[in-house]
Amino acid sequence: MEQTQVEKPLIVKKARITRGDKNKPFETELCKMFFKHRADKCPQIFHSYSPAYYEVLHEKRYEIKSFLEIGVGTNKIMNRMCSGDYEPGASLKSWADFFTNAKIFGLDIDETVLFETDRIKCFYTDQSNATSLEETISNIRSSEKNENLKFDVILDDGSHILKHMKLTYNTLSKYVRDGGYYIIEDIKKKDIPLFEKLVSDDFEVVKIHEGEFYWDSFIVYRKKENES
Numbered sequence: 619m620e621q622t623q624v625e626k627p628l629i630v631k632k633a634r635i636t637r638g639d640k641n642k643p644f645e646t647e648l649c650k651m652f653f654k655h656r657a658d659k660c661p662q663i664f665h666s667y668s669p670a671y672y673e674v675l676h677e678k679r680y681e682i683k684s685f686l687e688i689g690v691g692t693n694k695i696m697n698r699m700c701s702g703d704y705e706p707g708a709s710l711k712s713w714a715d716f717f718t719n720a721k722i723f724g725l726d727i728d729e730t731v732l733f734e735t736d737r738i739k740c741f742y743t744d745q746s747n748a749t750s751l752e753e754t755i756s757n758i759r760s761s762e763k764n765e766n767l768k769f770d771v772i773l774d775d776g777s778h779i780l781k782h783m784k785l786t787y788n789t790l791s792k793y794v795r796d797g798g799y800y801i802i803e804d805i806k807k808k809d810i811p812l813f814e815k816l817v818s819d820d821f822e823v824v825k826i827h828e829g830e831f832y833w834d835s836f837i838v839y840r841k842k843e844n845e846s
Contacts (some may be wrong), residue, residue, distance in 0.1 A: 646672035651715045659803075665834055669828040674838055675716075675797070677770070682717045682770040686758075686793075688786060689775035690726035690733075690740055706731035708739050709775065720770070724757055727777075735821065744777045746826035748789045755793055768793050773801040778833070780809060787816060792842045799824075803836035813837045 642662050644650045649668040652660035660668040668677035675682075685701055690798055691706045710724045716739050724740040726732060732740035761765045774786055783802055790799050800821065805813055810826060817823050817839055825838040 633719055645669040646676075648672040648712070648716050649763055651712040654710070654715075655711045657707040657712045659709060659712070662739055665804075666829040667827065667834075667836060670825070670836075674825055678770070679717060680719055682720045684723070684767065684769045684795075685713055685720045685771045685773075686711050686725065686769045686790075687713065687725040687773045687775055688725045688743070688745060690724045690728070690731045705797075707733055707738065707740070710736070710740075714738055721762070725754055727778070731822075735737065737764075745782045745786050746779070749784060751786060751789045755790070768795040768798070770795055770798045772799070773803065773809065778804045780812075783813075784816060788818075791821065791841075792819060794821075796844045798839070798841050800839045804832050804833050805835045805837060807835055808832075809834060810837070 629678035631760060638744065644653070644660075644662070646669055648671060649660045650661065652658075652668050652671050653662045654825065656663065659671070687710060690710065691708060695775050707724060710722050712723045714720070714735075720737070723736045723744075724732070724738065725743040727742065727744050731744065734740065739758075739761065741754050741761075743754040772790055774783055776786065783805075785803065787800065794800050802813060807828065808811040808827065814823055814826070814837070821841050824840045827837075828835045828837070
């Protein structure tokens, strides 16, 4: 089922979130999956993202075949938000549960958190270096024996350093399939206008999620369909 296109960005202001409120009712199935794996993307643990992600992605749930996320997650950083019971790859495992027909790829600079399952495969990359990012895409393509592989979704949950986020979009957005999505999360509120302007000619902004606290926001770009 084709998702309805949005002419103007949908802005969700001041999404209600009680950080770490495990008793908060689950709004979507995706919320439950993030909570199960102790990923910080649901309001029951930290961020307010999961209901908004479900809104954008659920109609494409069974069509998505390849999903790439920058940022696998480390215990040192994530345990502070996940009550001390975090395991690396929590978000990747949640996406694998949600997108049941997809291969899930995770990228991280910390090689100690990389892992592999039947549908999840992690690769090293340095998000601050365009050459490293390009080499990582080549490594994924070689591993999948598909030199033309592109992704239905690329999600940047990496360093959260502004210049890295811009560089990564400028480097990797060309690897998104037509009709696919590029998402940048953990954006500071003051930087949202910068990311609205970052969009390239072949993408459109279809959603801006503005959460309650200063780095609880994300933006979704959709790659335009090739009309030729």
